[in-house]
Amino acid sequence: MLNCAVIMGRLTADPELRTTSNNLSVVSFTVAVDRRFQSPGQEKQADFINCVAWRQTADFVSRYFRKGQMIAVQGSIQTRSYDDRNGIRRVAVEIVVDNVSFCGSKAESGASGQSDRYPAPASQPASYRNNGSEDFSDIEAAEDDLPF
Numbered sequence: 001m002l003n004c005a006v007i008m009g010r011l012t013a014d015p016e017l018r019t020t021s022n023n024l025s026v027v028s029f030t031v032a033v034d035r036r037f038q039s040p041g042q043e044k045q046a047d048f049i050n051c052v053a054w055r056q057t058a059d060f061v062s063r064y065f066r067k068g069q070m071i072a073v074q075g076s077i078q079t080r081s082y083d084d085r086n087g088i089r090r091v092a093v094e095i096v097v098d099n100v101s102f103c104g105s106k107a108e109s110g111a112s113g114q115s116d117r118y119p120a121p122a123s124q125p126a127s128y129r130n131n132g133s134e135d136f137s138d139i140e141a142a143e144d145d146l147p148f
Contacts, residue, residue, distance in 0.1 A: 003076040005095045007049055008103055009033035011069050017062035027058040028094075031071060051075070053097035061100055070104035073097055 009031040017027050032046045051073055053061050065071055075097040084090050 004074070005077050006072070006074045007031055007033050007095065008070065008072040009046070009049070011065055011067050011071055012048065014067045015062045015065055017058060024055060025058040025062075026052065026054050027062050028052045029061065029065075031073060049073075050092070050094040051097050052094050053100070057097055057100065061097075064102070065100075070102070072101040072103050074099040 012030040012032050015027045015029040017025060019025060029051050031049045031051060033049055035045045035047065038044050061071075073095060075095045077093065078096045079091055079093050081089060081091050
C-alpha cells in the first residue's frame, strides 16, 4: 500500500506555530496549487490543500515560510472526523507533512537586488526533512545540487 502526496504551490497565509498540551510543536497551513489546465477565457483555478506539520518540521515551516511563498510539500494524506461547534460531524482531509522545500526565487523571499537564479542563502536551508532529530544542526543548503 502506498500513501504519498507531493504538492507545490503558494502559502495562503503565514503559518502560525502552536504547541499542544504535551508540548509538541504543530503548524497547520494551506497551499494553493494551480490546476494544470484551464478552459479558454476563464481565470486560472486552484485547489487549496490543507497541510499539518509536527515537531521540528513545524518549527522549520513557521520560521522560514510566509504568505505567498512557493513551497513544496511531501507527506501522506490523512482523513479525520470531528464534531463542529454545532455538533455536526465533519471530515477533514489533509497532508501530514514529512518534508518541505523552498521553491521560489530568492527575490520572492524578500532579498532585494539579486537575481532569481541564485539559491537561498546558507542561513536559510534549501529544504528540511523530518528525521526525528531534536535540533537543526543537520540542516544545510544543498550546494552540491546547484546547477552552476
